Amino acid sequence: MEGTELAGKILSTWLTLVLGLILLPSAFGVSLGISEIYMKILVKTLEWATIRIEKGVPKESVKNSASVGIIQRDESPMEKGLSGLRGRDFELSDVFYFSKKGLEAIVEDEVTQRFSSEELVSWNLLTRTNINFQYISLRLTMVWVLGVIVRYCVLLPLRVTLAFIGISLLVMGTTLVGQLPDSSLKSWLSELVHLTCCRICVRSLSGTIHYHNKQYRPQKGGICVANHTSPIDVFILTTDGCYAMVGQVQGGLMGIIQRAIVKACPHVWFERSEMKDRHLVTKRLKEHIADRKKLPILIFPEGTCINNTSVMMFKKGSFEIGGTIHPVAIKYNPQFGDAFWNSSKYNMVSYLLRVMTSWAIVCDVWYLPPMTREEGEDAAQFANRVKSAIAVQGGLTELPWDGGLKRGKVKDAFREEQQKNYSKMIVGNGSLNSESN
């Protein structure tokens, strides 16, 4: 049967190529340079596309990056904003200030925009990022069509194959390693399996990662905290070092993976009921880091995926455990592919499909010097300090807001605190006012 023979031959050649060119080098952490060439071609193409778009479009319609904002917000603190017009009836002037603030919030609020993908300054030839770009020229459209073909017919099957191989190897490898008795050999093998499979998975996304300051890489017995953009963050960090994950036990494919990898090395998985008990969680994590032989824990204190333009409130629970905190900043380059998982818009499968049909995932990872809680600092202040360090390094804006606002409303306590601040200022002045009357 010539048809099936031919299909069989193609499949085996395909698999051999994949094995030889991608899998084996990943196992040894070596790169053949194919992805670098791909990236160079990609960058050149996108530059050309940008220039063509600029030439073709009249000056006024070229857009500014929407994530910077459409209005100039008055960032001065409340005291300064209110002080200008005092002297006369203070409430009238304060009403000015609050009306302006209210309108600014209505036109553009800082929080909601963080839960949708960042808008690009110039189009990167993906339909999904095309908000406003009209037909420019035939050549550009042809390049775009070529891009679609390349991404969907060449890259997507390749990436799916790799991802499949990567996950299967991970599950099988860790199960096998888990059969061995506890020893340094077991740890070494488990690290090898984790690293190899994560590298394969990252290749399956055409990931290009730049690590900075490798000397600050998290050590055993510490806690690694990072800003959270998507589930891919885990793979990105694990490519350069092994971590113990923390999380809830889940069902389905994730559950299978979880159960397998915990056999090889001690990750910390919690049942749903256990997650509610904060003391239990803290206790188990404390026990984990007390054991110097165990891998550093990886925690994402924001608690939810943010769109990588800012860092939101770090939940203080992770900072109450003690130990050394190793902050890590992750910044994705949105030009090549959007890594943000908008869980209200896409489920896991469609998200993975979107990521695998992007050009590439390019990101920078900065390891920051370790930090510990200082005397007289409580967990919340420590969390804020770490958050600032990460935001500064990654070039992200810092927001005091809770990532939980994606799904819930502003906590009353937070709102009351703000209003208390304001009222303190008024009563101070108000009493002076009525005295002079």
Added chain:
Amino acid sequence: MLISSDQIEQLHRRFKQLSGDQPTIRKENFNNVPDLDLNPIRSKIIRAFFDNRNLRKGPSGVADEINFEDFLTIMSYFRPIDITMDEEQVQLCRKEKLRFLFHMYDSDSDGRITLEEYRNVVEELLSGNPHIEKESARSIADGAMMEAASVCVGQMEPDQVYEGITFDDFLKIWQGIDIETKMHVRFLNVEAMALCH
């Protein structure tokens, strides 16, 4: 002239985001803005968007819903003073802004800010702080009204009642004080930026 077509487009997108892709916004849609939640006079600000006087639809009353054109009408009260404007236009602009604020105080649309209405605003400003009693809020409002009366009416007879601040009185209070820089929202300049590295 005042805002470019690009900015209108961005505002339109924001409008759609607030309205949930509907053609009109209702009061409930403003509950989704976390930043607004912290504002002590949020209910007055939200009401201002639906106030028929601000929408130029009538002398009183509150609309149920507003469309994008109405949204832009309200936004226009906060446009910055253009340096190319002449003196007359500047005065007009200023008057419009003060009128917007006047409407915020004068909730029953009778053209006067009475003592009750004034107290209401002060109470709202100070709401949320359990330590401030109603008495303090009232005394602040009373003191302010007395000062306003002295500015507007001058010396009053012992049994003369000051009925409330009219719009002209309101203008008188704010004469000579620069409010332009405090009551505008400035759009960022849209410039060409090409980034590909």
